[in-house]
Amino acid sequence: MIYELAIHHAAPGALHRAQRLLAGVLSRAAPHHLGLWAGQGGAWPDRVLALFRWPDFQTRDAFQNSVLGDAAYRNEFGFALRSSEHWILQPTGDVATDPASWRSRELFEVRIQEVLNGSQPDAAEAFRDVAAPEIRRLGGRVAAQFDVALGPRRPVFVSFLAWPDMPALQRGQQDMDRSERVAAQRADEIERFGRPLYDRPVQFLATSVFPESP
Amino acid sequence: MIRPYYELRLYQMQPTRMPRFHELMRDHVPALFAKNGVSKPLGGWESHAGPFAPLYGYLLPWESIDARMSAWARFYADPVWQEKLAENYAGAQRVERANVHILRPSAVWERYREEGPTRSVGSVQEMWFHARTGPVGRSEDGGAAARLDAARAHGAEVLGVFDAWIGLPTDRQIAFLAWKDEDHRRSFIECESPDTSGSAVQTQVLLPLPYAKPLSGFA
Numbered sequence: 001m002i003y004e005l006a007i008h009h010a011a012p013g014a015l016h017r018a019q020r021l022l023a024g025v026l027s028r029a030a031p032h033h034l035g036l037w038a039g040q041g042g043a044w045p046d047r048v049l050a051l052f053r054w055p056d057f058q059t060r061d062a063f064q065n066s067v068l069g070d071a072a073y074r075n076e077f078g079f080a081l082r083s084s085e086h087w088i089l090q091p092t093g094d095v096a097t098d099p100a101s102w103r104s105r106e107l108f109e110v111r112i113q114e115v116l117n118g119s120q121p122d123a124a125e126a127f128r129d130v131a132a133p134e135i136r137r138l139g140g141r142v143a144a145q146f147d148v149a150l151g152p153r154r155p156v157f158v159s160f161l162a163w164p165d166m167p168a169l170q171r172g173q174q175d176m177d178r179s180e181r182v183a184a185q186r187a188d189e190i191e192r193f194g195r196p197l198y199d200r201p202v203q204f205l206a207t208s209v210f211p212e213s214p
Numbered sequence: 215m216i217r218p219y220y221e222l223r224l225y226q227m228q229p230t231r232m233p234r235f236h237e238l239m240r241d242h243v244p245a246l247f248a249k250n251g252v253s254k255p256l257g258g259w260e261s262h263a264g265p266f267a268p269l270y271g272y273l274l275p276w277e278s279i280d281a282r283m284s285a286w287a288r289f290y291a292d293p294v295w296q297e298k299l300a301e302n303y304a305g306a307q308r309v310e311r312a313n314v315h316i317l318r319p320s321a322v323w324e325r326y327r328e329e330g331p332t333r334s335v336g337s338v339q340e341m342w343f344h345a346r347t348g349p350v351g352r353s354e355d356g357g358a359a360a361r362l363d364a365a366r367a368h369g370a371e372v373l374g375v376f377d378a379w380i381g382l383p384t385d386r387q388i389a390f391l392a393w394k395d396e397d398h399r400r401s402f403i404e405c406e407s408p409d410t411s412g413s414a415v416q417t418q419v420l421l422p423l424p425y426a427k428p429l430s431g432f433a
Contacts, residue, residue, distance in 0.1 A: 002283075009383075057279035083345075083383035118307050151381045153226075154312040 003089040003146060004060060005158060006050040009082040015039065017080040018048050019209050025073060026050055029063050035102035037110070037206035044204045049110065051102065051160075089146035089158060092124035096143040100212045106141070106162035107169055110204040115155040116197050120147055122189075123157060123197040130185040131176075135161060138172040157198070169205075215433070216319045216327075217275040220256075220376055221282060222388065224313040225270040231308040232260065232268055238302040239270070240425045246295050251285035257373070257390070257428030259339065264418030266313070271341075272426060273390075279316060279380075317376035320387055322359050326372035332433035335371050335392035338399055339420040339428070344387040358387045361406075361415065368402035369394050374432045390420075390428070 010018035019038050026033045032052050039045040054060040064086075067073055096102065115123045124145070132142045143160040163169035176182055189197045227235065239258070247254065258272035276282045289295060302308075344358040362372055370391045378386040393399040399419075422428060 057283070061279070083385045085383045086380045088380060114311070117309055117311070118303075150314050150316060152313045152315075154314060 002054040002057065002060065003091065003095075004052040004054060005087045005089055005146070006052070007044075007085045007087070008048040008050070009084070010039075010046045010048060011080055011082050012046075014080045015046060015048070017076075021073070021076050021080045022048055022050060023209050025067055025070075028066070032059065032063070034099065036209040037108055037204075038209050040107065040205045040207055042109075042203040042205040044202065047204060048209070049204065049206060087151035087158075088149045090149045092120075092145045092147050092157065093128050094144070101141075101143050101162075102160075103208045103210045103212045104162060105208070105211045107165055108143075108204075108206045108208070109140075109161040109163060109169060110206065111157075111159040111161065111201040112204070113157050113159070113201040114153055114199040115157050116193055116195065117155055119193060119197050120155050120157075122193075123155075126185055126189070126197060127157075127159070130181055134176055134179050134182060135172065138175050139164065139168050140172045166205075216323065217277060218318065219276040219279055219282070219379070220317040220319070220374075221253075221274040221276060222313075222315045222317055222376075223272055223274070224266050224315075225309045226266050226311040226313070227268045227270055228306075228308055228310050229268060231306070232270060234302060235270060235308045236423070236425075238298060240423075242295075242298045242302075246289060246292060246298075250288040250292055251281070252289050253285075255426050256432045258423040258426030259341075259420035260423060261418050261420045264341075265416055266418055269418065270309075271420070272423075273374075273428075273432070275432075282316075313381070315381035315388075316379045317382075317388060318379045320358075320375040320377045322362070322387070323372075323375040325359075326362065326366070326375065327431055332429045332431065335373065335428065335430050336394045336398075337422055338393040338396050339373075339422055340370075340391045340393070340399070341418045341420055342387075342389040342391070343382075343416045343418075344389070345383070345385055345414045358389045358415075362389055362391070364406055365391055365402050368405065369398040370402065371430065373428055373430070390432070392428070 008018060008022060015038060022036060026036055029052060032054050034051040034053055037049045039047045127145055135142055141162040143162055145157060145159045148154050148156040148158060163172055186196055253274040253276060255272040255274055261267055261269040342358060358375055366372065370393050373390040373392055376388045378384050378388065
């Protein structure tokens with residue numbers, strides 16, 4: 001399976017218009033389309049993110065070509081969007097397979113983090129064994145973590161976390177910042193690698209544009 | 215021959231770790247690429263002038279992205295590659311960041327293509343990243359074309375023009391040029407008219423690798 005993250009940069013003041021445009025287009029990508037999220041804050045409040053799972057690139061490119069060949073889309077793109085960017089992802093572990101996992105009413109926290117080159121297996125292991133259990137203990141949910149296979153500034157990991165709401169996210173990350181397990185892991189990384197494995201994240205806070213019924 | 219897809223690999227190198235990386239790429243990688251089905255590079259460069267410096271970069275042609283994914287998976291799993299890499303790196307990384315982009319040939323490229331036998335090109339080379347304003351996919355409009363025309367008028371040769379497909383914003387056009395010498399490049403820079411198309415450009419000045427020199431039209 002091929003996972004694709006599309007990052008759409010909305011034109012100034014056009015986030016809702018961009019959502020409408022992309023929701024219309026992406027409904028044509030079923031069943032390969034997993035989720036669509038609109039920015040709520042963080043580093044990219046003016047972005048709309050889409051996640052796909054494709055059987056192969058032929059199918060992916062056929063869809064992409066059909067979108068770009070759509071005159072109405074191209075015309076509206078000029079008003080709603082500044083640019084689009086597509087990355088190909090590889091899961092570092094389990095990926096939530098239930099579509100409701102990606103279209104829930106939770107608040108999604110997407111963390112895009114550069115990783116120390118050559119240490120991707122160690123970074124994935126640290127996430128799986130330390131960060132992910134702590135996130136779950138603190139009320140969050142890990143939908144997936146991916147390694148960017150095609151894209152800029154690799155190695156880069158993209159983590160999809162879901163929290164019940166903003167207060168839960170704030171409390172959860174506040175407690176993560178005070179977690180002894182997380183602090184010990186970080187100290188171990190500095191001792192072994194001379195620096196932490198993960199750089200500061202680009203943090204994207206978003207809600208699903210296609211929420212499932214509660 | 216223009217291919218459906220191209221892969222542009224731009225490695226931002228760890229400072230001081232470039233020299234022995236060439237030994238790996240020149241002496242061992244070509245045979246491993248051939249063995250595992252990775253395309254032969256159409257050009258390779260080192261650069262110390264531009265946003266990616268210090269840069270090691272190369273361009274590969276592909277018939278399909280699925281074929282590309284399979285070939286790289288075989289390559290990375292090859293025990294000979296793993297042995298040569300470990301031997302060359304000697305416990306320390308050489309590459310800090312790897313930018314891996316899939317490109318498609320731009321419609322604009324056609325206007326710069328020449329018939330006739332392939333030949334060597336000038337050794338002062340350049341890579342341009344153009345960011346357009348306006349709708350995606352309008353490769354024939356704006357973007358690099360006006361600036362490329364001006365560069366040609368100053369003696370530049372256009373090696374190839376591409377549209378970003380995966381890994382870069384899709385409003386980007388990427389162009390490669392070869393100049394006869396640095397004087398011609400400078401004369402273009404000093405005479406260039408202000409760009410009124412609304413596009414922004416970043417440039418990386420390239421040093422072609424002796425073992426991966428691009429030919430005219432990326433033949």
